[in-house]
Amino acid sequence: MRRSRTGFLALTLAAALFAVTACGDDEPTAPSASGTGPVAGDFEFFSWWTGPGDSEGKQALLDLFKQENPSVNIIDAVVAGGAGTNAQAALATRLQTNDPPDSYQRHAGAELLADIQAGKVEDISAIYDQEGWRDIFPQRLLDMITVDGKIYSVPVNIHRSNLLWYNPQVLEEAGIAAPPKTWDEFLQQAQTLEAAGKTPLTIGPLWTQEHLLENVLLGELGPDAYSGLWSGQTDWTSAPVTAALDKYTEVLKHTNLSEAAADWQPAIDPIIDGDAAYNVMGDWANTYFATAKGLTFETQYNVTPSPGTDGMFNFLSDSFTLPVGAEHRDAAIAWLRLAGSKEGQDAFNPIKGSIPARTDADPSKYTGYLAHPLQDWSNASTQIVGSLTHGAVANNAWKAELETALGDFVADGDSAKFAAAVKAAYEANQ
Ligand code: GAL
Numbered sequence: 001m002r003r004s005r006t007g008f009l010a011l012t013l014a015a016a017l018f019a020v021t022a023c024g025d026d027e028p029t030a031p032s033a034s035g036t037g038p039v040a041g042d043f044e045f046f047s048w049w050t051g052p053g054d055s056e057g058k059q060a061l062l063d064l065f066k067q068e069n070p071s072v073n074i075i076d077a078v079v080a081g082g083a084g085t086n087a088q089a090a091l092a093t094r095l096q097t098n099d100p101p102d103s104y105q106r107h108a109g110a111e112l113l114a115d116i117q118a119g120k121v122e123d124i125s126a127i128y129d130q131e132g133w134r135d136i137f138p139q140r141l142l143d144m145i146t147v148d149g150k151i152y153s154v155p156v157n158i159h160r161s162n163l164l165w166y167n168p169q170v171l172e173e174a175g176i177a178a179p180p181k182t183w184d185e186f187l188q189q190a191q192t193l194e195a196a197g198k199t200p201l202t203i204g205p206l207w208t209q210e211h212l213l214e215n216v217l218l219g220e221l222g223p224d225a226y227s228g229l230w231s232g233q234t235d236w237t238s239a240p241v242t243a244a245l246d247k248y249t250e251v252l253k254h255t256n257l258s259e260a261a262a263d264w265q266p267a268i269d270p271i272i273d274g275d276a277a278y279n280v281m282g283d284w285a286n287t288y289f290a291t292a293k294g295l296t297f298e299t300q301y302n303v304t305p306s307p308g309t310d311g312m313f314n315f316l317s318d319s320f321t322l323p324v325g326a327e328h329r330d331a332a333i334a335w336l337r338l339a340g341s342k343e344g345q346d347a348f349n350p351i352k353g354s355i356p357a358r359t360d361a362d363p364s365k366y367t368g369y370l371a372h373p374l375q376d377w378s379n380a381s382t383q384i385v386g387s388l389t390h391g392a393v394a395n396n397a398w399k400a401e402l403e404t405a406l407g408d409f410v411a412d413g414d415s416a417k418f419a420a421a422v423k424a425a426y427e428a429n430q
Helices: 002-026 055-068 082-096 110-117 125-131 139-144 168-173 183-195 206-221 223-231 239-252 264-272 284-292 329-340 342-352 368-378 396-412 415-428
Strands: 041-047 072-078 103-107 157-160 163-166 199-201 276-280 302-305 312-316 318-320 383-386
Touching: 041 055, 041 082, 041 329, 055 072, 055 284, 055 329, 055 342, 082 103, 082 206, 082 264, 103 110, 103 329, 110 396, 125 329, 157 342, 157 368, 163 168, 163 264, 163 284, 168 276, 183 199, 183 206, 183 239, 183 276, 206 223, 206 239, 206 276, 206 312, 206 396, 223 239, 223 383, 239 396, 239 415, 264 276, 264 284, 284 342, 284 368, 312 368, 318 329, 329 342, 396 415
Parallel strands: 041 072, 041 103, 199 276, 312 383
Antiparallel strands: 103 318, 157 312, 163 276, 163 302
């Protein structure tokens, strides 16, 4: 049964790849080389960046695009929902009906594969050649957006997933000297925090529960075994993974899961209000604390690697595409050139709370919290792994099944059932 499904998928994949090649031949081949002179008319930009902490960086980049192309009319097509939970579904419908926006957001990595295989995005290698980007973006990232030697998106940033944000005052008042270095230590601190009437760890909707899961797995298993979960090298049903999953269940008992917040920003609010101590979230949270709430880094809020992940960088990258059939293709190409430029990345990232995907950032623009990821990302001793929740490591079909199983796991705590479901879904979707 499984064998035949795998065979079917292999055939589908081969057909899809053939379709990409065939369709590439019919398309207006290389995007225009000119890149000179402003573009005019409509440009529809699709993302999930809305709400405090997500929208500020986007606005800075769109403003720069408008400044350089005064006659362009930007249509900012946002679909609310952190991590693109709702946007991905809306986008799927538009792509299916061949009604794409002019450029849309995807995470770099496995999340873009299905679009490439279905021939939904153009090969934009020519832009990389024209702009000299093959030498400017890290090879690891180029590999993630390249299929059969062709590149399909422009990464605008690097975000870090494995971060534990906290309120230093709440710790101090509870007599806790420092944030936990391991999840076991967190579980001990949780008793103290609960006795003081504080929520140890806050949580939001399912994607934030998945975000927590990936970082508990990384902290408990280490970078190699964690990466093996996505490559098939680590057995989901093995004893160490089961133990890590059970640890996750223990951790969840010390969250506000029963009244989980609607998105990542309201999940952070109890920390700001002094009612909770910790939240595991990516570094877009910095913009929420600092810009949206006007708080001071280190004294009013602080951050440390999530427990067990010191020296590790669980990364993700937001990237933009040139959809096949984009109505305003010239504007989209101009947009992609800006999104990948040093000027564009240095305008966007300091505000977004991320570091540039490019390797030639101006370090003077990355101060406060951002000085840390900038240094860690390029430090040769940092162990870099990819994020599950944010599209780097698992293809969309497998990830969707994992998320369905995770909903059950969070409710019933049955780690064996969850591990078996994830393993079966992996095998069915390769
Ligand atoms: C991530 C995305 C970030 C940020 C976050 C919260 O998936 O890569 O840029 O938007 O979701 O919405």
